[in-house]
Amino acid sequence: EAQVTQNPRYLITVTGKKLTVTCSQNMNHEYMSWYRQDPGLGLRQIYYSMNVEVTDKGDVPEGYKVSRKEKRNFPLILESPSPNQTSLYFCASSFSWEGSYNSPLHFGNGTRLTVT
Amino acid sequence: DQQVKQNSPSLSVQEGRISILNCDYTNSMFDYFLWYKKYPAEGPTFLISISSIKDKNEDGRFTVFLNKSAKHLSLHIVPSQPGDSAVYFCAASEYNFNKFYFGSGTKLNVKP
Numbered sequence: 158e159a160q161v162t163q164n165p166r167y168l169i170t171v172t173g174k175k176l177t178v179t180c181s182q183n184m185n186h187e188y189m190s191w192y193r194q195d196p197g198l199g200l201r202q203i204y205y206s207m208n209v210e211v212t213d214k215g216d217v218p219e220g221y222k223v224s225r226k227e228k229r230n231f232p233l234i235l236e237s238p239s240p241n242q243t244s245l246y247f248c249a250s251s252f253s254w255e256g257s258y259n260s261p262l263h264f265g266n267g268t269r270l271t272v273t
Numbered sequence: 274d275q276q277v278k279q280n281s282p283s284l285s286v287q288e289g290r291i292s293i294l295n296c297d298y299t300n301s302m303f304d305y306f307l308w309y310k311k312y313p314a315e316g317p318t319f320l321i322s323i324s325s326i327k328d329k330n331e332d333g334r335f336t337v338f339l340n341k342s343a344k345h346l347s348l349h350i351v352p353s354q355p356g357d358s359a360v361y362f363c364a365a366s367e368y369n370f371n372k373f374y375f376g377s378g379t380k381l382n383v384k385p
Contacts, residue, residue: 161316188371199275199362200317200375207371215372247316253371261307262373264316 159184163248163265170238171273178233178268180248188253189231190215190262191223193244200247206231207253238272245269276300277365279376286383292350294379296363299344304368308337308348311360311378320361321348353383 161182170176182189190205192215202215206225220242222234231250235242246269249262278297286292294308304325309317323330323337323346330337336349350357360378 190371190373192375197377199277199279199377200364202372202374205371213371216374249316261319261322262309262317264309264318266314266316 159263161248161250161263161265163246163268165268166266167269169271169273172239173237176235176238176270178235178246178248178270180231180233180265181229182231182248182250182263183229184250184252184263185228186250186252186263187228189225189248189250191221191231191233192247192249193217194247194267195244203233203246238270240272243270243272274299275374275377276303277363277374277376279361279363279379281379282377283380283382286353286381288355288383288385289352292348292353292357292381292383294348294350294361294363294381296346296348296376297344298346298365298374300365300367300374301344302367303365303374305366306337306339306346307364307366307373308335309362309364309375310357311362317362350381353381355383355385357381358383 187208191203192200204223206212248265252260307322308320311317339346363376364373
């Protein structure tokens with residue numbers, strides 16, 4: 158089954174304790190991206206990756222890191238989480254053509270992060 | 274400042290009637306528009322899209338209309354069904370661009 162898998166689904170942590178949210182897709186998609194969803198703000202893009210070893214900032218990258226060492230995986234790293242990073246996080250992927258639109262995004266089921 | 278706005282946080286419609294969800298955008302460079310549906314505890318799923326060269330795209334009960342001069346798009350669901358109850362997000366992207374901008378969502382409730 159074609160899917161984007163995020164882990165964990167729920168995470169409660171304390172300020173300053175490094176954490177990683179994993180994301181994996183099995184559709185051989187080039188493009189992967191991370192979003193956070195907050196009430197009244199919709200989904201805001203954190204980072205995206207066009208392909209292996211190619212990453213770039215979205216609209217809200219502060220406090221986050223990503224890496225793309227393999228095509229299927231795109232982990233989100235919070236080196237020193239703070240309470241304002243409490244949010245619902247989504248990983249997404251899509252097939253990307255050079256010189257054309259990306260195909261629609263396929264989303265994972267989300268990771269609810271609470272930082273106390 | 275949000276480039277894509279959904280000004281109605283919620284909408285309630287009777288089963289069988291039409292649901293109209295609205296979305297406005299500010300960036301005239303946006304070239305590709307999408308609607309996503311989201312159920313609780315799931316990720317958004319793609320519903321329908323439209324490129325700026327069209328003003329209408331239809332897929333079964335779902336139709337998206339684009340008015341570029343007004344920077345406005347809408348999603349029509351006819352007839353509405355209780356299973357359509359979900360949060361609907363509109364999103365936009367520039368051509369050959371890697372960022373998607375999402376609205377804040379509209380929660381649709383279709384009453385039986």
